[in-house]
Amino acid sequence: MSYEATRDRLERYFDRTAAPAWERLTSDAPVSRIRQTVREGRDAMRAALLDRLPADLAGARVLDAGAGAGQMTEALARRGARVVAADISPSLLAVARRRIPAPLHARIDFVAGDMLDERLGAFDHVVAMDSLIHYQAADIGAALARLGRRTAGSILFTIAPRTPLLMLMWAAGRFFPRSDRSPAIVPHADAAIRAALASAGAEGTLRRIARIARGFYISQAMEFRP
Numbered sequence: 329m330s331y332e333a334t335r336d337r338l339e340r341y342f343d344r345t346a347a348p349a350w351e352r353l354t355s356d357a358p359v360s361r362i363r364q365t366v367r368e369g370r371d372a373m374r375a376a377l378l379d380r381l382p383a384d385l386a387g388a389r390v391l392d393a394g395a396g397a398g399q400m401t402e403a404l405a406r407r408g409a410r411v412v413a414a415d416i417s418p419s420l421l422a423v424a425r426r427r428i429p430a431p432l433h434a435r436i437d438f439v440a441g442d443m444l445d446e447r448l449g450a451f452d453h454v455v456a457m458d459s460l461i462h463y464q465a466a467d468i469g470a471a472l473a474r475l476g477r478r479t480a481g482s483i484l485f486t487i488a489p490r491t492p493l494l495m496l497m498w499a500a501g502r503f504f505p506r507s508d509r510s511p512a513i514v515p516h517a518d519a520a521i522r523a524a525l526a527s528a529g530a531e532g533t534l535r536r537i538a539r540i541a542r543g544f545y546i547s548q549a550m551e552f553r554p
């Protein structure tokens with residue numbers, strides 16, 4: 329499936345089908361035991377990604393690529409960053425706007441659209457937490473190459489790692505009920521991302537920085553420094 333086709337499916341999924349489920353998952357409201365493990369895993373992943381960025385981001389321009397309901401956006405703005413919160417789902421961005429305390433809004437641009445849009449400008453850092461996990465390796469490589477050309481510091485992103493356990497769990501398909509099951513998550517080996525970066529002509533260093541496994545959440549954090 330092409331980048332555009334994946335993006336369009338994700339737009340339909342996150343903006344309509346799964347918007348209420350995402351709003352709940354990203355809140356403090358009670359959720360099922362399975363989703364609670366996902367929530368805890370995602371909290372740990374957000375902390376691991378934030379650990380890689382300066383504690384003081386005052387003056388830095390940061391792209392929250394695929395900002396969703398805005399949890400990372402809020403954390404970045406609290407550190408003083410000027411955040412571009414880009415997501416193809418206007419309804420999730422509306423949740424973010426409603427949730428994030430008003431005094432932080434002066435530092436945040438909420439942009440409904442493609443996170444790779446050149447018109448978003450240049451950045452000191454980019455964070456794409458769980459926003460690229462549905463894309464093919466070639467699309468991830470091309471995305472990092474495009475973002476890398478206008479990012480001065482690090483690009484932090486996550487992939488679904490190719491572990492036997494993850495492959496088994498996704499095969500079991502219990503991640504979400506059938507009615508709002510997400511488009512397939514595509515697990516990747518580090519080497520596949522490295523190869524995709526090379527064929528997209530992206531130069532820089534790629535490192536694995538964390539792997540979080542909590543129940544039904546298995547995700548791997550990577551850092552690309554152009």
Ligand SMILES: C[S@@+](CC[C@H](N)C(=O)[O-])C[C@H]1O[C@@H](n2cnc3c(N)ncnc32)[C@H](O)[C@@H]1O
Nearest residue numbers: 335342394395396415416417442443457458459
């Ligand atoms: C799994 S959610 C993660 C949201 C957020 N990063 C977080 O961790 O809470 C993935 C998000 O990426 C967004 N997304 C996927 N592809 C995108 C694209 N090409 N441009 C902008 N947003 C995209 C989806 O709409 C969705 O909100």
